[in-house]
Amino acid sequence: MAQKNNTTVKDIKYYQKKFWKLFFYGLGVMALFFTLASWGFFGSMPSFEDLENPESNLATEVISSDGVTIGKFYNENRTPIKYEDLPPHLVKALVATEDERFYDHSGIDAKRTLGAVLKLGSDGGASTLTQQLAKLLFHGEGSTFKLFRVIQKVKEWIIAVKLERQYTKNEIIAMYLNKADFVNTAVGIRSAAKVYFGKEPRDLTVDEAAMFVGMLKNPSLYNPLRRLEKVRLRRNTVLGQMLRNGILDKATKDKLAAQPIVLHFHPESHKEGTATYFREFLREYMKNWAKENKKPDGSDWDIYSDGLKIYTTIDSKIQEHAEEAVQAHMKNLQKQFFDEQKDNRNAPFLKITPEETKKIMDNAMKTSERWRVMKDLDKSEEEIIASFEVKTKMKVFSWKGEIDTLMTPTDSIRYYKHFLQAGLMSMEPKTGHIKAWVGGIDYKYFQYDHVGQGARQVGSTFKPFVYATAIEQLGMSPCDSIIDSPFTIPVGRHHVTESWTPKNSDNKYRGMVTLKKALANSINTVSAKLMDKVGPEAVVSLTKKLGVKADIPTQPSIALGAVEITVEDMVAAYSTFANQGVYIKPQFISRIEDKNGVVLYEPVPETHDVLNKDIAYAVIKLLEGVTEEGSGVRLRTQGGGSGDNRWTGYPYMFTNPIAGKTGTSQNQSDGWFIGMVPNLVTGVWVGCEDRSARFKGITYGQGATAALPIWGYMMKKCYEDKDLLVSKDPFERPDNLSIKVDCWTPRKVEVDSTAVPTEEEEQNPEEFGL
Structure with a gap:
């Protein structure tokens, strides 16, 4: 034993x-x-430096002058947010649902881990928030192979412990919420709050915060745009966890659980949102900037992942009013254009040959996306052309919303040629800061920018440059008189190859008029006479000093605006008059910062003197005449019309000083208005993409009808907006002004349009009663 x-x-x-x-x-x-x-x-692990800087692939923010994020450039739409900017109920909901002992462990929850091992993972994983962050930051989704999953889990534990040593609990929560993917281009809680509810995270309600926490379990499964009922049930599970952890009482939980989920979906795509045309212009600028400005280590900046902050000069409120003005007016003007084209067999083109029409359509076909894609697929030209005649399902733009339709690509090209486009830019004359930029009617469908890209014939908006040259070169004043009568510039004079005899738009002549009245009524013969006196070379020289980059021929006909200039250059040129003769280059960036707030770039304003203060002010007084008695006088009157025609006259009733000029190109292909108050200059252009697509007559095609109402609508909204300080004051009058600008209104005299005054009559008009 x-x-x-x-x-x-x-x-x-x-x-x-x-x-x-x-x-x-x-x-x-x-x-x-x-x-x-x-x-x-067993595979790469993050270095100490990686742990110090785990934020990567951050979206670049485009920020307005009033602090609003108006867009982003990104591969992954993620903008970091600090813990202090998270609402407490979001943090509490997260901890209650995902990791109840978050504040008690050091990266690994031993109790949950042991429980998961004993149950062989049948009851779910045991990942803490820190482990989930480790997975998001450094090695993504797990493998399906068990051995690899074990290795990955071990790596996850190691990284989690390192993260806990490196960061505070609050920093880990912020990093996790910044990295989480909420689908539908929303990465990170700030983007998600913007995309799904149109607000900042700090403004999220308890139930909205619970929805986001619920999505974290499986964002694809709990996608609010696809499975709203599943999302609601999952949200209520989170609310239940908040009740269990004493964050909510039962009455509050039940009340919130009974509420439906109401989304305000705002997709942050490159083709939608605010200032789309400006953002695309800025993107191209930033691509070049990134190549020319290197990081400290010599590498290029990546505007899609380096988390830059671009502070722009755009004012989100003015931009909003500008876009609203374009939408409101163009929608109604387009209806009028469609009505006018009903009887046009070659709509929307007027007075062009079949050969010219075919050329326009062929060019549009060859520059289309369809042509490019099929060419890349090595399709023959014959096959590509044939495909344009096959009816296809497509979505097309309309002012009533997208339309699902069936049409041939050729028909869609002609359909889109019908649409009137617009370009608008606003700028502060004293700073050069661009405050609004609207390059077209809808960037998703019409991506050509009519502010920075599209140079169009400016019509009578060019005339102030001629008048300014005459005041400077000849010592004239707005009150000096000149005879409005038939006038011819003979062959050989000012490089004219054949005689040029301009006519007034109404085929009438008014006799003796002041320069102010002549510009107010846009009298062509007076502009031609002034051009003859100063010569086209002097006018072109001044126009170049005003910042116009277009090639301008030294021909007398430029006096009537036979010149193509961009909206951007025209606004900058007019701003020189409002800035007392000092040109300032348009500026759209205030500064650029890296993700840590270090300033990388601050532009220096580019300025130069063009005219002295007296001459600039004299031009302003000339332009005020346009809105006092000329083509812009409708800004001072009550709008007319009713019903469907109400849009033809908005009730502006402006009483403050406004300097401006309308312009209409030949055949009404282009309508312009440039309007100025002391601290804001805005230029508007309206017309079709093709010059042969236009209104039949001047009633709707002129600048006063096509473009001016957009300016009026926008300014009315700006004045109503108490957050804006758009001026209603008079333009600053120079001390000891040497040019006479306060004129008496001469007696209106109409003369026979065939009568040509003698040289003696023209030199002594008063003696002859002219």
């Missing part, structure tokens, strides 16, 4: 030794396994 007991004791000791030997061997293997994993033996 004693021998048996001795044997039993020996066996126990043997197995104890075996157990402890295996135990320590196991610990040693585990230690070696963890050590090898931490050294990167």
Whole structure:
């Protein structure tokens, strides 16, 4: 019996030794396994520097002058947010649902981990928030192979422990919410709050915060745009967790759980949102900037992932009013254009040959996306052309919303040629800051920018440059008189190859008029006479000093605006008059910062003197005449019309000083209005993409009808907006003004349009009653 007991004791000791030997061997293997994993033996591990800077692939923000994010450039739409900017109920909901002992562990929850091991993972994983962050930051989704999953889990534990040592609990929560993917281009809680509810995270309600926490379990499954009922049930599960953890009482939880989810979906895509044309212009600028300005290590900046902050000069409110004005007016003007084209067999083109029409359509076909894609697929030209005659399902733009339709690509080209386009830019004359930029009617469908890209014939908006040259070169004043009568510039004079005899738009002549009245009524013969006196070279020289980059021929006909200039250049040129003769280059960026707030770029304003203060002010007084008695006088009157025609006259009733000029190109292809108050200059252009697509007559095609109402609508909104300080004051009058600008209104005299005054009559008009 004693021998048996001795044997039993020996066996126990043997197995104890075996157990402890295996135990320590196991610990040693585990230690070696963890050590090898931490050294990167089983795959790369983040370095200490990586842990210090885990934020990567951050969206670049485009920020307005009033602090509103108006757009982003991104591969992954993620903008970081600090813990202090998170609402407390969001943080509490997150911890209650995802990691109840978050504040008690050091990266690994031993209790949950042991429970998961005992249940072989059948009851879900045991990942803490820190482990989930580790997965998001450094190695993404898990593998389906068990061994790899074990290795990955070990790496996850190691990274989680390092993160806990490196960061505070609050920083880990902020990093996790900044990195989480909420689908539909929303990465990070700030983007998600903007995309789904159109607000900042701090403004999220409890139930909205609970929805986002619920999505974290499986964003694709709990996608609010696809499975709203599933999302609602998951949200209520989160609310239940908040009740369990004492964050909510039962009455509040039940009340919130009964509420439906009401989304205000605002997709942050490159083709939608605010200032789309400006953002695309800015994107191209930033691409070049990134190449020319290197990082400290010599590499290029990436505008899609380096989390830059671009502070622009755009004012979000003025931009909003400008876009609203374009939408409101163009929608109604387009209806009129469609009505006018009903009887046109070649709509929307007027007075062009079949050959010219075919050329327009062929050019549009060859520059289309369809042509490019099929060319890349090595399709022959014949195959491509044939495809344009096959009816296809497509979505097309309309002012009533997108239309699902069936039409041939050729028909869609002609359909889109019907649409009137618009370009608008606003700028502060004293700073050069661009405050609004609207390049077209809808960037998703019409991506050509009619502010910075599209140079169009400016018509009578060019005339102030001629008048300014005459005031400077000849010492004239707005009150000086000149005869409005038939006038011809003979062959050989000012490089004219054949005689040029301009006519007034109404085929009438008014006799003796002041320069102010002549510009107010846009009298062509007076502009031609002034051009003849100063010469086209002097006018072109001044126009170049005003910042106009277009090639301008030294021909007398430029006096009537036979010149193509962009909206951007025209606004900058007019701003020089409002800025007392000092040209300032348009500026659209205030500064650029990196993700840490370090300033990388601050532009220096580019300015130069063009005219002295007196001359600039004299031109302003000339332009005020346009809105006092000329083509812009409708800004001062009550709008007319009713019903469907109400749009033809908005109730502006402006009483403050406004300087401006309308312009209409030949055949009404282009309508312009440039209007100025002391601290805001806005230019508007309206017309079709093709010059042969236009209104039949001047009633709707002229600048006063096509473009001016957009300016009026926008300014009315700006004046109503109490947050804006758009001026109603008079333009600053120079001290000791040397030019006469306060004129008496001469007696209106109409003369026979065929009568040509003699040289003696023209030199002494008063003596002859002219």
